[in-house]
Amino acid sequence: MNRRNFFAGIAGLSLPLIGRAQSYPNRPIRYIVPVAAGGGNDMIARVVTERWGRLLGQTFVVENQSGGGGVIAAQTTMRATPDGYTLMQGYVATHGTNPATRKVPYDPIKDFTPIGMIGATPNVLIVNSQVPVSNMKDFIDYARKNSGKLSYGTAGQGSLTHMTMELFKQETGLNLLHIPYRGIAPAFNDLLGNQTQTMFPGLAAAQQYIQSGKVRALAVTGPRRSSLLKEVPTMEELGFKGFDAMQWYGSVGPAGMSADIVERLNETQVATLKLPEMREKLAIEAVEPMPMTATQFGQFIKNETSRWTALAKARNIQLEE
Incomplete structure (x- = not known):
């Protein structure tokens, strides 16, 4: 191949690529x-x-x-x-x-x-600070002893907060009463007032209440611990394999x-x-x-x-x- 044909071939190969790169987005x-x-x-x-x-x-x-x-x-x-x-x-x-x-x-x-x-962002299993548990094992034991007496709030039927807790109930066999709300804010209001006892919200919504001590975090979803809650174990660490429900x-x-x-x-x-x-x-x-x-x-x-x-x-x- 002579010099002219060689460079013509190179140009022919590169122009479509350059054209595509330059034409989008215009x-x-x-x-x-x-x-x-x-x-x-x-x-x-x-x-x-x-x-x-x-x-x-x-x-x-x-x-x-x-x-x-x-x-x-x-x-x-x-x-x-x-x-x-x-x-x-x-x-x-x-x-x-x-x-x-x-x-x-x-x-x-x-x-x-x-x-x-x-x-x-991970979901986090939290309980009202008045619930007498400090870890997952204690919570499961307490919920079994009070079967059907504990309730959990969600942001609504079919929401991630609802589905994540249903997944947890399926894994543990716990009997918890579902109280659906129209959004996460009213669900938190009743949790803080101890009208409900537990919830599985996203960490972004729960973080301020965890930091203030109004609720207690027991576990987070996801493949690794959250950098915002380094002391809280993942569901995976606690034996719930594949429990990585996240927002x-x-x-x-x-x-x-x-x-x-x-x-x-x-x-x-x-x-x-x-x-x-x-x-x-x-x-x-x-x-x-x-x-x-x-x-x-x-x-x-x-x-x-x-x-x-x-x-x-x-x-x-x-x-x-």
Whole structure:
């Protein structure tokens, strides 16, 4: 091959790659968050997309679409053109517990393209400080001696707080009365007032009450101890194998997105999560960064959907809309 043909061949190979890299994104990216503005889910979206946008060289426009437990946002996303300009912050409710416990007008796997995991916060088993236990063994013994007399609050039927406690009940055989509330705040009010005795909320919501001594933490979910509760053992350490129920967040797009665009989005999202300041920013919501490839995140969603669907069937949890 002569010199001219050699360099022409190199140019021919590199131009499509350069073209793809430069052509996307060439306008702002719509990022749908399936909750109202102001909460932890929304904060995570804004912190991540601000820095993610810098690496992509484009702005993310965060759009809050609350309603229907994430159904409205999910439908908007699945119906969007799969060109990489409409993404959504999927989380454990939209792509885990909701499809498992009720009929939703979307398939959490077939109707979406996984982009990447952002991170997760553990759930923490807590008891009111007046409950005379200091560890898991004591609590299980106490609950068995008072079978049917202890109650637990949740953020509502089918919520992660509900499903995690149902998983715990399935593992232990404990008889605890479920008191569903409309949100985690009223559930905490009654726990603090000893109207209920225990709960399995996310660490972000529970942390202030643990620190104040109003509730006692017995165990956390997840693969390792939380850096915010280093003295509290994991469920795994206590013998509950695979008990890693967590409040997680990730990014998805509509089904059918180009592999090149997914790869670019995933690589820049992973790079964003590895920025030194991101761990500190996400720690405000007790979220630990958990970067994954798009393929790994897709498998994670499948596992979550399967796990919660199996539990819902086993515990006869099927909600009517």
